[in-house]
Amino acid sequence: MSGFDNFHTDFYQTSYSIDDQTHSYDYSGSGEPYNKQYSGYDYSQQSGFVPPEMMQQQQPYTGQIYQPTQTYTPTTAQSFYGSNFEDEPPLLEELGINFDHIWQKTLTVLHPLKVADGSIMNETDLAGPMVFCLAFGATLLLVGKIQFGYVYGISAIGCLGMFCLLNLMSMTGVSFGCVASVLGYCLLPMILLSSFAVIFSLQGMMGIILTAGIIGWCSFSASKIFISALAMEGQQLLVAYPCALLYGVFALISVF
Amino acid sequence: MNPDGGPASKRRLPAASVASPHQLFEDTSAGALGRGYAAQQPPAAGSFLAEPVSSFAVAYGTTLASQGKEIVDRNIDRFIPVTKLKYYFAVDTVYVGRKLGLLLFPFMHQDWQVRYQQDTPVAPRFDINAPDLYIPVMAFITYILVAGLALGTQNRFSPDILGLQASSALAWLIVEVLATLLSLYLVTVNTDLTTIDLVAFSGYKYVGMIVGIVSGLLFGKTGYYLLLSWCCLSIFVFMIRTLRLKILSEAAAEGVLVRGAKNQLRMYLTMAIAALQPLFMYWLTFHLVR
Numbered sequence: 001m002s003g004f005d006n007f008h009t010d011f012y013q014t015s016y017s018i019d020d021q022t023h024s025y026d027y028s029g030s031g032e033p034y035n036k037q038y039s040g041y042d043y044s045q046q047s048g049f050v051p052p053e054m055m056q057q058q059q060p061y062t063g064q065i066y067q068p069t070q071t072y073t074p075t076t077a078q079s080f081y082g083s084n085f086e087d088e089p090p091l092l093e094e095l096g097i098n099f100d101h102i103w104q105k106t107l108t109v110l111h112p113l114k115v116a117d118g119s120i121m122n123e124t125d126l127a128g129p130m131v132f133c134l135a136f137g138a139t140l141l142l143v144g145k146i147q148f149g150y151v152y153g154i155s156a157i158g159c160l161g162m163f164c165l166l167n168l169m170s171m172t173g174v175s176f177g178c179v180a181s182v183l184g185y186c187l188l189p190m191i192l193l194s195s196f197a198v199i200f201s202l203q204g205m206m207g208i209i210l211t212a213g214i215i216g217w218c219s220f221s222a223s224k225i226f227i228s229a230l231a232m233e234g235q236q237l238l239v240a241y242p243c244a245l246l247y248g249v250f251a252l253i254s255v256f
Numbered sequence: 257m258n259p260d261g262g263p264a265s266k267r268r269l270p271a272a273s274v275a276s277p278h279q280l281f282e283d284t285s286a287g288a289l290g291r292g293y294a295a296q297q298p299p300a301a302g303s304f305l306a307e308p309v310s311s312f313a314v315a316y317g318t319t320l321a322s323q324g325k326e327i328v329d330r331n332i333d334r335f336i337p338v339t340k341l342k343y344y345f346a347v348d349t350v351y352v353g354r355k356l357g358l359l360l361f362p363f364m365h366q367d368w369q370v371r372y373q374q375d376t377p378v379a380p381r382f383d384i385n386a387p388d389l390y391i392p393v394m395a396f397i398t399y400i401l402v403a404g405l406a407l408g409t410q411n412r413f414s415p416d417i418l419g420l421q422a423s424s425a426l427a428w429l430i431v432e433v434l435a436t437l438l439s440l441y442l443v444t445v446n447t448d449l450t451t452i453d454l455v456a457f458s459g460y461k462y463v464g465m466i467v468g469i470v471s472g473l474l475f476g477k478t479g480y481y482l483l484l485s486w487c488c489l490s491i492f493v494f495m496i497r498t499l500r501l502k503i504l505s506e507a508a509a510e511g512v513l514v515r516g517a518k519n520q521l522r523m524y525l526t527m528a529i530a531a532l533q534p535l536f537m538y539w540l541t542f543h544l545v546r
Binding site for chain 2: 165168169233234235236237238241242245248249256
């Protein structure tokens with residue numbers, strides 16, 4: 001029993017705080033699903049368990065998606081709670097975080113010459129891009145630049161611009177989540193650049209060449225994924241150019 | 257009972273001690289574990305979704321979202337003609353390459369007439385003479401970034417300057433398009449030039465501006481003036497040859513000089529529009545190159 005309570009403690013500790021509880025109590029009677037970040041279902045006292053699809057439709061950068069994964073111990077949790085929980089899907093699957101796909105997408109970005117599979121972008125996964133944005137901001141922090149706001153602002157504007165452009169250029173449309181997801185994944189080489197900036201300054205000739213190379217790498221993989229997912233032929237360079245502009249602005253932040 | 261649960265139990269205690277007024281968790285575990293843990297256990301994600309009320313709420317939420325999306329999709333066509341815009345973005349890399357070459361060297365190109373296919377002009381992908389919006393939009397954004405770069409090398413950069421440059425260039429573009437529309441209206445020209453076409457044509461000068469600024473950054477003032485005058489000349493010729501076919505009547509367009517006040521007026525109008533381009537190109541770039 002004490003062991004059970006210990007487990008309870010751990011589980012409780014990492015996913016709740018008093019703030020969440022009082023906050024959600026206020027909205028428990030609202031019944032308006034989309035007004036607040038902690039969406040007000042009648043039973044939704046736990047903001048951490050809101051399905052990710054809902055969260056993504058409201059704000060892609062809530063970060064709430066992240067917390068429950070650290071408390072993920074599905075089998076032990078469910079074995080204590082009885083039959084209601086045994087036939088439920090595991091937490092990660094319910095939240096839509098598929099590690100295998102995340103890894104596949106990361107590999108696609110890291111091998112720019114490998115042909116991309118068009119179907120991997122079918123589910124919009126914002127967990128990976130969120131990690132990469134935070135990692136980028138963290139590496140910038142290591143150099144002393146506290147510019148999370150710029151990173152988020154530029155990515156939001158850039159994603160919006162790419163979304164409009166791709167919708168106008170392709171035969172089939174795209175969803176905003178797909179664009180944000182692809183652009184976020186292809187930010188990974190930019191994290192490499194900003195971690196180089198920690199070690200040596202990027203303002204010399206070597207830094208310029210490295211920056212140009214990494215911008216090319218990012219935009220090449222982003223355009224490769226976009227054209228394979230949207231079946232746009234003969235437009236890879238046309239898609240790569242606005243991506244290069246966007247990643248160029250990120251590089252500007254890292255370099256200067 | 258909780259040897260290492262000190263902080264957690266402290267955190268939990270206020271919630272548990274005021275169980276009734278702040279009972280945040282309805283016991284949704286179907287009574288499996290009894291009421292003892294009701295105030296303390298967090299119901300797992302599945303149970304909350306399995307409840308009929310919450311599944312109804314989920315369904316309601318998704319219908320709200322799809323309804324909202326439908327309304328946006330229906331009404332966006334009223335403000336932004338999306339299908340018309342799609343025509344201007346139906347480009348491919350070969351077209352863009354050729355068009356850029358044409359913008360910088362229009363002197364050898366012979367046939368400037370846009371090909372038609374059953375009353376609708378062919379998509380830019382298939383005809384180099386068709387106007388597109390990809391190049392103007394990308395050139396505009398690149399111009400803003402290059403302007404920021406140029407100001408940065410002169411240590412005059414700050415993020416608000418970018419916004420200032422962008423809005424002033426955009427304002428001049430709007431003024432130019434409105435002036436052209438007004439003059440076309442006054443001269444009562446029967447043309448199939450749409451507003452978007454005019455925006456596209458006015459946007460082509462940004463390519464020359466970028467070339468000028470970049471050469472100014474690389475080669476100093478002489479490089480800037482040289483390349484800018486070349487680009488001014490080529491955009492002048494390009495505009496004259498393109499607009500001649502659209503504004504003037506067929507006879508004059510084929511090179512036969514037709515006397516008459518109407519055609520003369522139209523010729524002057526074409527030349528005025530074409531002459532505006534180099535003027536704006538110089539006006540919007542000279543302060544960037546020192």
